[in-house]
Amino acid sequence: MNTVVCVKQVPSTETKIRVNTATGFVDVTEFEWVVNPYDEYAMETALRLREKAGTGAITVIALGPERVKTALRTCLAMGADAAVQLTDPAFDGIDALAVGRLLAAAVKREPFDMVLCGKQAVDDDQAAVPPAIAHFLGIPHVSVVAEATADASARTVVAHREIEGATEVVNAPLPCLMTMQKGAYEPRYPTLKGMMAAKKKGIPVLGSAELGIDPSLLIRRLVYVEDRLPPGRKTGRVLEGTPEEVVPELVRLLHEEAKVL
Numbered sequence: 001m002n003t004v005v006c007v008k009q010v011p012s013t014e015t016k017i018r019v020n021t022a023t024g025f026v027d028v029t030e031f032e033w034v035v036n037p038y039d040e041y042a043m044e045t046a047l048r049l050r051e052k053a054g055t056g057a058i059t060v061i062a063l064g065p066e067r068v069k070t071a072l073r074t075c076l077a078m079g080a081d082a083a084v085q086l087t088d089p090a091f092d093g094i095d096a097l098a099v100g101r102l103l104a105a106a107v108k109r110e111p112f113d114m115v116l117c118g119k120q121a122v123d124d125d126q127a128a129v130p131p132a133i134a135h136f137l138g139i140p141h142v143s144v145v146a147e148a149t150a151d152a153s154a155r156t157v158v159a160h161r162e163i164e165g166a167t168e169v170v171n172a173p174l175p176c177l178m179t180m181q182k183g184a185y186e187p188r189y190p191t192l193k194g195m196m197a198a199k200k201k202g203i204p205v206l207g208s209a210e211l212g213i214d215p216s217l218l219i220r221r222l223v224y225v226e227d228r229l230p231p232g233r234k235t236g237r238v239l240e241g242t243p244e245e246v247v248p249e250l251v252r253l254l255h256e257e258a259k260v261l
């Protein structure tokens with residue numbers, strides 16, 4: 001059971017978001033970067049499928065700058081066998097379709113029965129890259145899967161999707177692509193031994209030439225215009241005085257200003 005896991009590095013959800021007023025976009029310079037949480041579920045699924053099958057390789061692929069190697073090393077420490085980074089000046093600011101095209105080209109270089117992704121990246125939230133990968137690979141796509149089992153010899157996968165009030169069970173032929181959500185199991189922590197081994201692993205870096213992709217195909221169809229923070233909330237008002245003084249004033253404000261009484 002050979003699996004490729006596509007991993008996006010995203011800002012930690014505890015990161016304070018600031019918009020750079022000069023550029024009009026989110027300022028990423030002080031971000032703490034982590035593996036997209038749903039991609040950790042994809043990694044855990046890949047590890048469980050390999051454990052069940054008793055054989056197979058797990059390759060992780062991330063598209064992004066030098067820093068994405070940290071995310072790849074986290075996945076190696078969790079138990080992936082190999083990691084590949086995709087980067088090239090031609091990849092700057094590309095849209096989801098182009099990301100999907102490049103990831104599909106990288107997946108094609110690996111032996112694979114299954115491609116696993118997160119159901120969405122928690123920063124850009126488009127949930128668009130995995131269907132694009134499946135499209136370029138010409139394989140079925142099963143979205144938002146909570147749990148999956150595979151039979152490598154019968155070349156099938158059974159996926160459990162949680163839908164409103166029920167579980168939907170889907171059968172798909174291998175190879176296929178699934179996007180994972182928080183499921184029946186928690187992603188394991190990298191072991192110390194895994195972390196030491198991951199530090200030493202070489203990570204090949206591929207650009208458009210190695211992937212055989214003509215950069216003119218990476219044209220943006222969607223163009224980011226700007227990022228806007230939600231409007232700041234008004235600060236509360238504190239009424240000073242004794243309860244006898246403030247309660248009538250509070251009632252007046254609720255009646256005349258807030259108009260809730």
Ligand SMILES: Cc1cc2nc3c(=O)[nH]c(=O)nc-3n(C[C@H](O)[C@H](O)[C@H](O)COP(=O)(O)OP(=O)(O)OC[C@H]3O[C@@H](n4cnc5c(N)ncnc54)[C@H](O)[C@@H]3O)c2cc1C
Pocket residue numbers: 006007008009036038039061062063064092093094095096097099103116117118119120121122123124125126127128129130220222223224
């Ligand atoms: C500087 C900058 C400029 C941008 N400009 C544009 C623009 O003009 N137009 C536009 O449409 N978008 C733009 N983007 C957004 C960027 O292209 C998106 O990050 C990309 O489309 C992926 O979409 P998503 O993050 O919503 O991923 P989703 O589709 O939500 O991700 C789902 C899953 O796909 C996989 N995946 C996604 N991205 C990667 C990756 N990089 N490597 C490996 N696996 C991945 C992961 O498994 C992930 O869980 C820009 C981004 C940056 C940083």
